[in-house]
Amino acid sequence: MKFTEEHEWLRVEDDLVVVGITEHAATALGDVVFIELPDEGTTVSKDDEVVVIESVKAASDILAPLDGEIVEVNGPLAEDPGKVNEDPLGDAWFFKMKVDDMSALDDLMTEAEYKAHIG
Amino acid sequence: MTALNKTPLYDFHISQQAKMVPFAGYDMPVQYPLGVMKEHLHTRAAAGLFDVSHMGQVMLTSDQGLEALCLALEALVPVSITGIAAGRQRYGVFTNEAGGILDDLMIANTGDALFLVVNAACKSEDIAHLKANLPAHVTVSEITDRALLALQGPSAETALSRLVPSVTEMRFMDSHRIDVDGTEWWISRSGYTGEDGFEISLPADAAEAFAQTICDMDEVAPIGLGARDSLRLEAGLCLYGHDIDTTTSPAEGNIAWAIQKVRRTDGARAGGFAGEARILAELDGAPTRLRVGLLPQGRAPMREGTPLFASQDSADQIGVITSGGFAPSLEHPIAMGYLPIELSASGTEVFAELRGKRLPVHVTDMPFRPSTYKR
Numbered sequence: 001m002k003f004t005e006e007h008e009w010l011r012v013e014d015d016l017v018v019v020g021i022t023e024h025a026a027t028a029l030g031d032v033v034f035i036e037l038p039d040e041g042t043t044v045s046k047d048d049e050v051v052v053i054e055s056v057k058a059a060s061d062i063l064a065p066l067d068g069e070i071v072e073v074n075g076p077l078a079e080d081p082g083k084v085n086e087d088p089l090g091d092a093w094f095f096k097m098k099v100d101d102m103s104a105l106d107d108l109m110t111e112a113e114y115k116a117h118i119g
Numbered sequence: 120m121t122a123l124n125k126t127p128l129y130d131f132h133i134s135q136q137a138k139m140v141p142f143a144g145y146d147m148p149v150q151y152p153l154g155v156m157k158e159h160l161h162t163r164a165a166a167g168l169f170d171v172s173h174m175g176q177v178m179l180t181s182d183q184g185l186e187a188l189c190l191a192l193e194a195l196v197p198v199s200i201t202g203i204a205a206g207r208q209r210y211g212v213f214t215n216e217a218g219g220i221l222d223d224l225m226i227a228n229t230g231d232a233l234f235l236v237v238n239a240a241c242k243s244e245d246i247a248h249l250k251a252n253l254p255a256h257v258t259v260s261e262i263t264d265r266a267l268l269a270l271q272g273p274s275a276e277t278a279l280s281r282l283v284p285s286v287t288e289m290r291f292m293d294s295h296r297i298d299v300d301g302t303e304w305w306i307s308r309s310g311y312t313g314e315d316g317f318e319i320s321l322p323a324d325a326a327e328a329f330a331q332t333i334c335d336m337d338e339v340a341p342i343g344l345g346a347r348d349s350l351r352l353e354a355g356l357c358l359y360g361h362d363i364d365t366t367t368s369p370a371e372g373n374i375a376w377a378i379q380k381v382r383r384t385d386g387a388r389a390g391g392f393a394g395e396a397r398i399l400a401e402l403d404g405a406p407t408r409l410r411v412g413l414l415p416q417g418r419a420p421m422r423e424g425t426p427l428f429a430s431q432d433s434a435d436q437i438g439v440i441t442s443g444g445f446a447p448s449l450e451h452p453i454a455m456g457y458l459p460i461e462l463s464a465s466g467t468e469v470f471a472e473l474r475g476k477r478l479p480v481h482v483t484d485m486p487f488r489p490s491t492y493k494r
Contacts, residue, residue: 030150030154030155030156030345031154031155031156031157031447033156033418033420033445033452034418034419034420034445034452036419036474052419052474054419054420054445055155056155056156056159056345056349056444056445056447057149057155057345058422059420059422078418
């Protein structure tokens, strides 16, 4: 698993990258009550705002971690946003993307580096 | 940057592992480990303890007696102050010459004085306003040696009566001075959550022991500012600086109910308050815009500042959301905002622009959730 400074995790499944947010981010957001997912087939560039996630407190954006195409979104998550707090690393993934350049993953943080990053 | 003030409960909040944030010059708990959603639901189901010590507590006295004091305050607050019976309190607003609202406040008749509770962010201006505009026979004293706590929820009476048995005899908006272990507590049956409950002004040095004792009871959990905001929003109550401010009048703010007949046109003590020309004209007729309850039709919360439009494609903004978010008790987003009076009827459909999309919003009656006051 790889991690971004924006508290996203990336997991490679076959030739796709699955993206979600970390437990640290889910805790910081508080109770998640709404998620707006992108359309499947959307082409994104790194740092594009692709997901809107709202907690009882505030709205936040989730950014595209890499260049590529959104090929699948987690539809059931939009119906049950609280899953983000319950299982951020598992069921509460946001989208799967086909990444233009898989080697770009190497530049992201490892789990140990991420843990050091959040202190 | 100036250091943040701390309330007498600061150490208590830290001991309860609160997440602290700056609020109106104070370091305040925004939530505890329970989290905003569960704190909100706990208050609705049992009881929550809120530290509201950052709010201003002000005592007004007069050497000419209570009647003269009440009449003097009526020049600044367009409600009937002389009509507040001893041991009762009433909601009011300070108005300006333009008919806007300087702050909203609670006013209690203690029997020989008036006790005011004002908003934290406004308190220094309010006190300056009182001192500058009340006659010389009135003494304005800020109370700084007391904490102010709110205990809210259906189990509030059960919990508080274990320590202060006589609170069971109080009804909504009663305000009593009660001897507790040789000190005087000022307890009102009121709050700002839509729930039955109490606000308790007690000596600062007694606050932590009280908070600890009451939170040790099964019914009671400490509740932060996050849930305080969602609770008052569900109750349809105004937050000063957001839903009402110096540009909104009492009629626009939909708090005309707070202005008794006696202060209105043809009343025995009509007018005589700051901004009376606009305020009375709007009460006699209608304001051009009105604060309304709004029900977003989708699942997306709509927050303060979201612009409102009459239709999907109309160019001109017609209003704005002033408070909004997710309502934990309703499991649905809710909001309040201003709309032109002709679009303010319950059921009217307007559109909010959220992230470039126009989404339908319905005007709805408030409160969003019925209040449970013990009248």
